[in-house]
Amino acid sequence: MSNATVSAPPQRRAGRVRVTLRSLHDEVQRLRERVEDLEDLRELNAAIERNKGKKLIPWAQAKKELGLDD
Numbered sequence: 001m002s003n004a005t006v007s008a009p010p011q012r013r014a015g016r017v018r019v020t021l022r023s024l025h026d027e028v029q030r031l032r033e034r035v036e037d038l039e040d041l042r043e044l045n046a047a048i049e050r051n052k053g054k055k056l057i058p059w060a061q062a063k064k065e066l067g068l069d070d
Contacts, residue, residue, distance in 0.1 A: 063069050 057065075
């Protein structure tokens with residue numbers, strides 16, 4: 001296994017966590033993914049609210065219209 005794909009745990013010295021560029025990069029990446037998830041959830045909730053009370057399309061009809069019927 002390559003060290004490039006597995007990050008080592010932060011080194012501690014006298015109760016301090018060693019901050020590295022790699023650990024900062026990883027944390028920023030996790031935060032970006034979380035923000036994207038939250039934006040997707042907000043869009044989904046808005047779509048549900050917009051479509052509240054509208055007539056639903058049966059799944060069989062939707063598949064046919066999208067050309068997904070086998």
